[in-house]
Amino acid sequence: MPYDRNHPFNDLPLLPPVQDVEDIEILRKLVTASRALAGANSNVKRLPNPYMLINTVALQEAKTSTAIENIFTTEDDLYKAVSDTIKEDQANAGTKEVLRYREALWTGFKQIAGRGRLELDAVIAIFRQIKNSTAGIRAPQSLTTIRRGQSEFRSGEVIYTPPRGAGLLERLVENMLDYLNNDDKYTADPLIKMCVAHYQFEAIHPFADGNGRTGRIINLLYLVQKGLLDQPVLYLSKYIIVNKEDYYYHLGAVTQRGSWKPWIMYMLDAVEKTSSLTSQLISSILEQMEATLEHARTKIKWYNKEVNELLFSQPYIKPRMVGNLLNISSRTTLGKYFNEMVEAGLLHPAKDGKEVYYINSDLIAILQG
Incomplete structure (x- = not known):
């Protein structure tokens, strides 16, 4: 059946994608993205204390990733909170959101270090840390829709209705995690897997809120899991916020037309450009x-x-x-x-x-x- 944005996308295909997503152009882009990422990771290793990045590069990633969701704070407020110049409970709402993102990132990093793989309970824990909530996967009766913002043309219009149903979201997320974790069954390059799984997570939209930030943390943790990053400090959100319209357009194109190639090219370009940016920053x-x-x-x-x-x-x-x-x-x-x-x-x-x-x-x- 053709996709209808006003109805739950319960026909969201399981991973891996049916079509081949590794043509010559994608493989060429994969090479340049992989080289740039390796260069960034080499620079991370040059730091005398890698945890220096928690309040520098990782904090910038947290701030920008939160800004993608139209949640803002000033640099001054953020640095005051990090240095304990103001107490976290006295910080403004935007600053608290950024600090929770940073803590969620490092909580997930510790879990990856201990387990060596991403699992559902870890994903839920990341979401809960971001939202300061005890909630979990959306309930079957939750009528969640994605609508245009109030400042956009045709504000309030439904642009996407994610899947819903008893046990459906859990099965879809478990399939996505199996795709990421099982390299014997799914042999695609890790960067390709990250691109594909990021679309899938955003399409599943497993939580009532905070899916974008949770998904971007999963990206970084997966790169750590596969040994492509020693620390989860790739400044990936910088590229996304600068190219925000393209990000949402390519996400929608996969949903509506199964158009994987432009999405994967976009994400690989994001990895390449932000690897260079992160490397230069370090x-x-x-x-x-x-x-x-x-x-x-x-x-x-x-x-x-x-x-x-x-x-x-x-x-x-x-x-x-x-x-x-x-x-x-x-x-x-x-x-x-x-x-x-x-x-x-x-x-x-x-x-x-x-x-x-x-x-x-x-x-x-x-x-x-």
């Missing part, structure tokens, strides 16, 4: 770290590599962070140390009420560039 951070360390050592006697790494772990730094690192509890001593870093041009001070924190402007310039 290179810029490493180069600035080296330049800052070299400069600081000529100005500050006590300054060392560990403090330098801390200053590049997140854009806003509080004195107690350096105190904990150097085992210094004296406010007077810490005040002296931070004055020296300010005089050397490494940081500049700012206040939020009575709270004083210090900003690494060089790091912010890289992240916002």
Whole structure:
């Protein structure tokens, strides 16, 4: 039967796709995307402490992925929350959403490290972390539809009705996960599988909300699972938000016409371009770290590599962070140390009420560039 957007897409085909999705043009694009991804992962390995990326590259991915869903926060609010300059429960709604995305990403990363595969309970846990909810897979009676936004032409019009029915969503998600996990049965290249499974997850739309963000986290975790990324830090959402209309158009084309090739080409291009972007971002951070360390050592006697790494772990730094690192509890001593870093041009001070924190402007310039 022809696809009808006003009726549940219960005929969503199981994976793998019926048609061959690996023609010559796709395979050529796969080679360039794979090379770019390998280059980005090599740069990740250059970092002295990979967890530095939690509050730099991973935070940018979280912010942008959340913005795709029209949920926004400012860089300033986000950095304050990350540095504990403001408490998370005092943060605005947009900032809380971004922080939950970041935590969901790292929760999933730990589960992948422990199990070596994506499973349904992990997917549900990621969704719950994102939405701060105890909900799970949509109930059979849930009349979920995807409609045009209020700012769009023909606002409110139904553009897609995902599948619904007792046990159907669970079977579809389990099929998708089997496709990703079972390399003996499904032998496609991991990047091709990621592209195909991302469409499938968004088409299943297993949750009442938060499917886009959950799906984008699954992409990164799967790349980690297959050994293509050591850390889930690919800045994939940057490409999607810049090319948002194409993203939704190609998703719809698979649903309506089974048009897989343009969708896969789009996603492989996203991997290639954002791998290059992520690689450059990491290179810029490493180069600035080296330049800052070299400069600081000529100005500050006590300054060392560990403090330098801390200053590049997140854009806003509080004195107690350096105190904990150097085992210094004296406010007077810490005040002296931070004055020296300010005089050397490494940081500049700012206040939020009575709270004083210090900003690494060089790091912010890289992240916002």
